[in-house]
Amino acid sequence: MADTPGPAEPSLEEQIAAYQREFQGLDPQVERVVSALSRLNRRMNVAYGRQTAELGISNAEWEVLKALVLAGEPYRLGPGDLAKRLGLTPAAMTHRIDRMVAEGLVTRERDETNRVRVIVGITEEGRAKWLDGLRRATVFEEDLLQDLSPAERALLGEMLTRLLRRVEEAQPDAGGRLSDLD
Amino acid sequence: MADTPGPAEPSLEEQIAAYQREFQGLDPQVERVVSALSRLNRRMNVAYGRQTAELGISNAEWEVLKALVLAGEPYRLGPGDLAKRLGLTPAAMTHRIDRMVAEGLVTRERDETNRVRVIVGITEEGRAKWLDGLRRATVFEEDLLQDLSPAERALLGEMLTRLLRRVEEAQPDAGGRLSDLD
DNA sequence: CTCGAAGACTTCAGACCTAAACTTCGAAGG
DNA sequence: CCTTCGAAGTTTAGGTCTGAAGTCTTCGAG
Structure with missing residues (x-):
């Protein structure tokens, strides 16, 4: 009974909840903006990487x-x-x-x-x-x-x-x- | 008369203007969002890097x-x-x-x-x-x-x-x- | 019970970057 | 002029990451 389908990385919501759990006194509003910015950038770079790879560079x-x-x-x-x-x-x-x-x-x-x-x-x-x-x-x-x-x-x-x-x-x-x- | 004080990197505004100049048909609105996202992320990582360096890691x-x-x-x-x-x-x-x-x-x-x-x-x-x-x-x-x-x-x-x-x-x-x- | 296959981590070779030493050329000062 | 300083690029040594190959353990099929 593998009830752990996949550890993978936590979603944005899960991460914000985890921050609240581990460190009181952190503004979730701020955390959301910063984390979303970071994740967005990572995804964008992945996308750009695929495109340039198609160009052979x-x-x-x-x-x-x-x-x-x-x-x-x-x-x-x-x-x-x-x-x-x-x-x-x-x-x-x-x-x-x-x-x-x-x-x-x-x-x-x-x-x-x-x-x-x-x-x-x-x-x-x-x-x-x-x-x-x-x-x-x-x-x-x-x-x-x-x-x-x-x-x-x-x-x-x-x-x-x-x-x-x-x-x-x-x-x-x-x-x-x-x-x-x- | 060094009227080139420093080549440095172009500002966000300059970059958007340059895109318009080199490639018609690019939405400046979109370009601003994407470029600002990227630059913001870079600056944030620099800031984080300094902070962790102060911790010795x-x-x-x-x-x-x-x-x-x-x-x-x-x-x-x-x-x-x-x-x-x-x-x-x-x-x-x-x-x-x-x-x-x-x-x-x-x-x-x-x-x-x-x-x-x-x-x-x-x-x-x-x-x-x-x-x-x-x-x-x-x-x-x-x-x-x-x-x-x-x-x-x-x-x-x-x-x-x-x-x-x-x-x-x-x-x-x-x-x-x-x-x-x- | 034994063997093969799959999973988890490590090791190895190669790519790319940083920091620092080095090389070369040009410009200012005596 | 000759010397010295500074600027621009390159070279070298070392570090971290990726991708592929290797090792060890576990588990299921026969």
């Missing part, structure tokens, strides 16, 4: 392509700059660029006017993959928000922006590794 | 302590179960438990009734660190939501829960590595 590589495109003309950045934007160390960028050059997603050249500098540019293939990935992401995101009316979407976006502003003021140093993909 | 270790406490009496779980709850592989759990046993945060024993099973329990020190970490997290979270009225908090929590439910239905398989900390 990794999540990390898609991030680099995104940064290059969003940088605008002429779609070129140095490794250090890229590292800052993605929130990782210059050493990690070196390796990532190595792989992406080998796969034909980006180019790496030396700046002729300043030979200690390196310039990373996006290739046609890289840009095509970015666009393809963006299209898939858009479908997912639109589906995610399907249950919210336009007014609700606006309100949600406004509240999240307010939270973001507050936390950005509290920690002005941009430093932030971990998952990105926004 | 890593973010990953705090996650394990949290899972054990939230599991409730008798605060014991097997490595496989823990791995499922944290969204990582059994192999990773083995190593993590190794470290935590060495630090005196958890205990590892064999189940006497089924000697292929292992049971991980939390120590007094582990429980104390969890509680300390939770107190610090609570302060941060309360501060984060300070600009929202009680009504807004409830509404935000409700909307996020709705989104979470939708994405959980879409991907029933819990699989999700990457940052957690909820």
Whole structure:
């Protein structure tokens, strides 16, 4: 009689109840917002990971392509700059660029006017993959928000922006590794 | 005349504008919600990381302590179960438990009734660190939501829960590595 | 009662990241 | 000019995770 069908992970409701049980004096309202944010982000990253996998690239590589495109003309950045934007160390960028050059997603050249500098540019293939990935992401995101009316979407976006502003003021140093993909 | 004070990462507003520039047909409303979610999560993880560092443990270790406490009496779980709850592989759990046993945060024993099973329990020190970490997290979270009225908090929590439910239905398989900390 | 299959954890190899040391080039000062 | 400092990238060492293979235990079929 296996009455334990599966331990698995507790649902959001179960987790909030467990917090109440183990630590009185915790606002369930706050806990719900924070936990839901965290779980949502995890699920989103899983979804993005599947989409980029279909493109034959990794999540990390898609991030680099995104940064290059969003940088605008002429779609070129140095490794250090890229590292800052993605929130990782210059050493990690070196390796990532190595792989992406080998796969034909980006180019790496030396700046002729300043030979200690390196310039990373996006290739046609890289840009095509970015666009393809963006299209898939858009479908997912639109589906995610399907249950919210336009007014609700606006309100949600406004509240999240307010939270973001507050936390950005509290920690002005941009430093932030971990998952990105926004 | 360094009119480029710092490349840094683009602000949320700049990023949304860049998306509009590079890809027509993207709903800015949706983009704002998704990007803000992602950035918020990154900042929260940075904050949690600092707090756990003050306790002398890593973010990953705090996650394990949290899972054990939230599991409730008798605060014991097997490595496989823990791995499922944290969204990582059994192999990773083995190593993590190794470290935590060495630090005196958890205990590892064999189940006497089924000697292929292992049971991980939390120590007094582990429980104390969890509680300390939770107190610090609570302060941060309360501060984060300070600009929202009680009504807004409830509404935000409700909307996020709705989104979470939708994405959980879409991907029933819990699989999700990457940052957690909820 | 014995054997095979399944389950639970661990071990091993490979991937990717961080932190720190190192290399190279360019710019400012004597 | 020559020297020294600083900036940008790369290299190296070490740590954590994933995926696959391996080990040990238990349980059911014959």
